[in-house]
Amino acid sequence: MTEFGGPEALHIVDVPPQPLSPGHVRLRVRAAAINPTDTQYRAGAYTAYYPDETAPWIPGMDAAGDVVDVGEGVDHLAVGDLAMAVVVPHGAYCEELVLPGASVVKAPAGVDAVAASTLPMNGLTARLALNRMSLRPGQVLAVTGAAGAFGGYVVQLAKTEGLTVIADAAESDEELVRSLGADIVVRRGDDVADRIRAEFPDGVDGLADGSVQGPLVLPAVKDGGAVSTVRGYAGDEQRSVRVFPCLVREISQDRAALDRLRHLAEDGAVTLRVAQTFPAEQASDAHRMLERGGIRGRLVLTF
Missing domain, CATH: 3.90.180.10 (Medium-chain alcohol dehydrogenases, catalytic domain)
Structure with missing residues (x-):
């Protein structure tokens, strides 16, 4: 321009x-x-x-x-x-x-x-989001915007690490999001936190906010849980939820991480x-x- x-x-x-x-x-x-x-x-x-x-x-x-x-x-x-x-x-x-x-x-x-x-960009941002949350195998991760590039990569990378994934989707995207590996799919929307809590009443361990809903999705996360965001949202400090804004520049020269994405794509773990x-x-x-x-x-x- x-x-x-x-x-x-x-x-x-x-x-x-x-x-x-x-x-x-x-x-x-x-x-x-x-x-x-x-x-x-x-x-x-x-x-x-x-x-x-x-x-x-x-x-x-x-x-x-x-x-x-x-x-x-x-x-x-x-x-x-x-x-x-x-x-x-x-x-x-x-x-x-x-x-x-x-x-x-x-x-x-x-x-x-x-x-x-x-x-590269969305894959590395997804990698950074998971790194920041530091979830352990068996813990529960929610993903909003799961049909998008960032959200889709988060779902797939999370499954390679043994996480349980609950993701949102429009009705027309539900099959796609399930094919990416989501264990549970709920309908997207401003009330997605309530839908996630209906599946996990105590809240999820982590959430990757690919749909950029910010404060609307924080209630889905249990106290002490973690949230990764992609547009700079840093939380409202009203709950003990750890919020990590993720900018790809922080990982843009992590050649090992980018090369790992290459291998996952070759293996079919990343689409x-x-x-x-x-x-x-x-x-x-x-x-x-x-x-x-x-x-x-x-x-x-x-x-």
Whole structure:
């Protein structure tokens, strides 16, 4: 964007190539997944966080493509590898990126760039959410927004760790959420905390708030329990519930965590869901579709 605004603010511009520094990787981007964070950035919601940035502003936090160069000290990738990357703070909608090597790993075997691009940002945020809550096998985790990318990954990662998962879903999404591994599915809505308490009267041990309901979902969690949030909500301090805002930048250079996601995708424990692809020139149309809602899986730009 050269100005912030609606989807029409997105357009093609030329930018100079970035120099390759030691410890970095040059990626020829083939696909960039679109996330709600991108639409908010496009609209100018984050200008206060990045006051020194100047136009053009480039959205995107997920990318996949071909490694075309590696800097000194990078030994886990080679030229020609198909790789996936988390791009922090943003900038993935670009034909070529230079990124820290720790933010880039090989794409899952047998997966193309489009599918690979859907994993890094939401997968790592889900990983961070579970890390923060530190639940033990056998404990109960609630997940709101379970049909979305973040929520879906939380459900699947939680099941690999022996947690019991209760998740919300619209009626049309119930089969999807069960297929992701949820043990119990309740109807979504402002009263979801009551629905969760109906299944677990003492409250759940942890909750990942993918639907960004904030204070509405806190009553579902038992005293002393934990909540992970994705938009900065830090709780109301009215109950002894531990609230952990999770920002992917905190884990964006945890190469081991990203590589573990790759292996889980290869094993089928994590599902890569693509809803539709758009040529990069049609990014405005993709943003419009995302903002209309109802998308299951990721929209992806191709380059």
